Amino acid sequence: MSLPIQVEFSVSYRLREYLAFVTEHSFETEDALRSARGVKRRLIKLAQMAIATVGFFYKMSRVGRCDFVIDSDGVRRRSKNGSGSVPWSKVKAIHTYSPGYLIELEHGAMPIPFRVLNLPQRERLVTLAGILMAGGPQPDNSSKPNPLRDSA
Numbered sequence: 001m002s003l004p005i006q007v008e009f010s011v012s013y014r015l016r017e018y019l020a021f022v023t024e025h026s027f028e029t030e031d032a033l034r035s036a037r038g039v040k041r042r043l044i045k046l047a048q049m050a051i052a053t054v055g056f057f058y059k060m061s062r063v064g065r066c067d068f069v070i071d072s073d074g075v076r077r078r079s080k081n082g083s084g085s086v087p088w089s090k091v092k093a094i095h096t097y098s099p100g101y102l103i104e105l106e107h108g109a110m111p112i113p114f115r116v117l118n119l120p121q122r123e124r125l126v127t128l129a130g131i132l133m134a135g136g137p138q139p140d141n142s143s144k145p146n147p148l149r150d151s152a
Contacts, residue, residue, distance in 0.1 A: 005124050006069065006070070007068070007070040007071070007117070007121045007124045008069050009067075009116045009117060009121060010065055011066050011068070012066075013111065016099075017099035019049050019053065019056070021099055022049075023045055023048055023049065024098060025102055025104075025109070027041075027045075028097075062081050063081050065079065066079045067079070068110075068112070070125060071128070072088075072128065072132060073088075074087040075103060075110065086105055086110075091105060092105060092106060094125075099111070099113050100112050100114040101114075101125065112125075
């Protein structure tokens with residue numbers, strides 16, 4: 001199926017948004033973390049942020065600015081580390097968190113900050129995901145599997 005819908009953008013990630021993606025996703029998807037409360041929750045979050053900060057700088061030194069094209073074929077990314085593509089069949093879910101969308105893959109994830117998408121791009125991304133992912137869009141972060149959580 002070839003749809004005429006395409007979303008193109010470039011992104012240089014920022015530490016603060018990266019940390020938000022990491023912590024929000026882990027606390028949303030990991031049962032043990034979701035149930036943590038009080039001091040334990042804050043300590044886990046601090047430890048995560050410390051580890052993720054090191055990971056962020058390592059990844060950014062290897063990847064740098066990323067250019068994305070998302071269309072009916074899947075997600076393509078070009079960076080200083082090279083190019084790659086992921087077909088929609090390998091996308092597990094698209095989560096919506098405070099800094100943007102997180103495209104969850106079978107192995108790994110690709111964060112897409114809201115700041116790099118204008119409203120028409122966000123609408124096209126939601127449309128593509130709804131059409132091409134099994135089950136269509138879902139309204140919240142409460143169920144699995146979830147092709148599109150908490151869309152635009």
